[in-house]
Amino acid sequence: SYWSGGPEVTRLEKTIAAFVGRKYAVTFNSGTTAQFALMLAIGVHAGDEVIVPSFTYISTANAVLFAGGKPVWADIENHTFGLDAEDVRRKITPRTKAIMPIHFAGCPCADIDQLVKIAKLHHLRLIEDAAQSLGSKLNGQMVGSFGDAAMFSFCHDKVITAGEGGIAVTDSNSIYQKLQAIRQNYSFRMSTLTASLVLAQFGRIKQHIAARRKIAAKYHQLLNGIDGIRLPVVPTGGRHIFQKYTIRIDPRLRNRLADYL
Ligand SMILES: Cc1ncc(COP(=O)(O)O)c(C=O)c1O
Structure with missing residues (x-):
């Protein structure tokens, strides 16, 4: 039907x-x-x-x-x-x-x-x-x-x-x-x-992905160099679409950050 x-x-x-x-x-x-x-x-x-x-x-x-x-x-x-x-x-x-x-x-x-x-x-x-x-x-x-x-x-x-x-x-x-x-x-x-x-x-997938990549680049710029945070790594030759932006936190800081958020 x-x-x-x-x-x-x-x-x-x-x-x-x-x-x-x-x-x-x-x-x-x-x-x-x-x-x-x-x-x-x-x-x-x-x-x-x-x-x-x-x-x-x-x-x-x-x-x-x-x-x-x-x-x-x-x-x-x-x-x-x-x-x-x-x-x-x-x-x-x-x-x-x-x-x-x-x-x-x-x-x-x-x-x-x-x-x-x-x-x-x-x-x-x-x-x-x-x-x-x-x-x-x-x-x-x-x-x-x-x-x-x-x-x-x-x-x-x-x-x-x-x-x-x-x-x-x-x-x-x-x-x-x-x-x-x-x-x-x-x-x-x-x-x-x-x-x-x-x-x-x-029909808007290109714009969706471009917006996500732009936001990810902004996160990257702001979070880069902060002690205890590891930023997402993109494999050589890879194009990440950032369905999520995942960071890794030093285990000693993780719970404190979760509480803060
Ligand atoms: C890695 C992965 N595999 C499979 C699925 C299953 O898709 P759905 O939630 O549409 O059933 C998901 C959904 O979140 C997923 O993230």
């Missing part, structure tokens, strides 16, 4: 696929359902392991659990909070099916190229959790276009939001077909109204 399968839904899918540089996109009613559908689409079953970062939003691990798989935590690297390729290598077992790095807070995962290589070498799927990072890039390449597939969220605190919503992208026709079937069977459809909201916001 028009309410859930209107032309805005198809238009949004085409728009995001083209923006990220992928062949296909499938809208969902949340980022979490898109992520869960991706786990089903790549065939995560009971006993399969998926390597996920120890620092992320809960759905990265839950999507694996919902599919019956086992999330296996790997560490993050200390500079940009991305999944650490070295630790991923240590966590691979004969049961590993996939690796799911996240692009944290708008920052591209610094080790993504290495993770792609590791996945190829071990015949694993690489699924990018790009929920927070629509529009961020590494070496000119959009996040969401490195792995076999990726997902983005349009929930309340993302750069483009419609209150709720999500989308999965891929170049694989087989993953695409499966995602469409799963969305229908589980009733994970995005409403046409939501798609219209996302499309309207997407």
Whole structure:
């Protein structure tokens, strides 16, 4: 019906696929359902392991659990909070099916190229959790276009939001077909109204990102050099969209700052 399968839904899918540089996109009613559908689409079953970062939003691990798989935590690297390729290598077992790095807070995962290589070498799927990072890039390449597939969220605190919503992208026709079937069977459809909201916001994505980067630069200028504060680090060749501006505080000052705020 028009309410859930209107032309805005198809238009949004085409728009995001083209923006990220992928062949296909499938809208969902949340980022979490898109992520869960991706786990089903790549065939995560009971006993399969998926390597996920120890620092992320809960759905990265839950999507694996919902599919019956086992999330296996790997560490993050200390500079940009991305999944650490070295630790991923240590966590691979004969049961590993996939690796799911996240692009944290708008920052591209610094080790993504290495993770792609590791996945190829071990015949694993690489699924990018790009929920927070629509529009961020590494070496000119959009996040969401490195792995076999990726997902983005349009929930309340993302750069483009419609209150709720999500989308999965891929170049694989087989993953695409499966995602469409799963969305229908589980009733994970995005409403046409939501798609219209996302499309309207997407028309201003360049301005949204430019404004965030400008504010981040201002924070940087004002906070730089203050003892006990470490500012966000952008990987070489990376374009951060600052979905969040995360600082690290000396543990001796952290509680005092929290109380003050
Ligand atoms: C890293 C990450 N993955 C997945 C999700 C899930 O998206 P949603 O809240 O739309 O279900 C989020 C949402 O906050 C997220 O931040």
